[in-house]
Amino acid sequence: MQNIGIGTDIVEIKRFENFGDPQFTPFLTRNYTQKERDYCLSKDAPAPHLAARFAGKEAVIKALYSLHITHIFYPAIEILNDDRGVPYVRINTDQAEKISIKISLSHNSDMALAFCIIIQEI
Numbered sequence: 001m002q003n004i005g006i007g008t009d010i011v012e013i014k015r016f017e018n019f020g021d022p023q024f025t026p027f028l029t030r031n032y033t034q035k036e037r038d039y040c041l042s043k044d045a046p047a048p049h050l051a052a053r054f055a056g057k058e059a060v061i062k063a064l065y066s067l068h069i070t071h072i073f074y075p076a077i078e079i080l081n082d083d084r085g086v087p088y089v090r091i092n093t094d095q096a097e098k099i100s101i102k103i104s105l106s107h108n109s110d111m112a113l114a115f116c117i118i119i120q121e122i
């Protein structure tokens with residue numbers, strides 16, 4: 001049998017436009033993995049990608065909560081992209097056994113959005 005969890009989130013991109021400010025660095029290192037930072041900061045405009053990942057982490061947390069999985073926070077949730085650009089999620093915790101996570105991200109000039117589905121084998 002399976003349980004299904006869903007989560008979504010939307011964030012304003014302007015919150016991430018000061019990514020180059022040294023005061024923003026602790027936020028980046030606290031909430032994003034090295035690979036996420038490498039991906040986002042390699043872009044001409046990193047802010048939409050940082051915002052999309054932040055929305056993605058929130059969406060994953062909401063989907064986990066809907067399955068009663070708690071205490072998983074931003075740095076344990078890593079959102080990367082495969083060689084086609086498709087985003088995927090890795091969770092660095094032993095609380096997330098038997099789950100499969102799917103995520104979709106989007107961003108325009110103002111907002112970034114994420115939607116997540118988690119399938120849990122029970």
Ligand SMILES: CC(C)(COP(=O)(O)OP(=O)(O)OC[C@H]1O[C@@H](n2cnc3c(N)ncnc32)[C@H](O)[C@@H]1OP(=O)(O)O)[C@@H](O)C(=O)NCCC(=O)NCCS
Nearest residue numbers: 048049050052053080081084085086087104105106107108
């Ligand atoms: C892949 C595609 C759907 C992305 O659409 P988009 O509007 O540019 O994407 P958005 O700006 O809303 O979102 C960007 C996010 O989409 C995700 N993404 C990128 N490529 C993706 C893909 N191949 N599949 C799924 N998600 C993808 C990424 O998460 C990206 O954000 P990130 O780089 O921060 O991780 C689009 O580029 C595409 O190929 N559309 C099909 C075009 C088509 O049918 N052409 C027909 C020609 S005959």
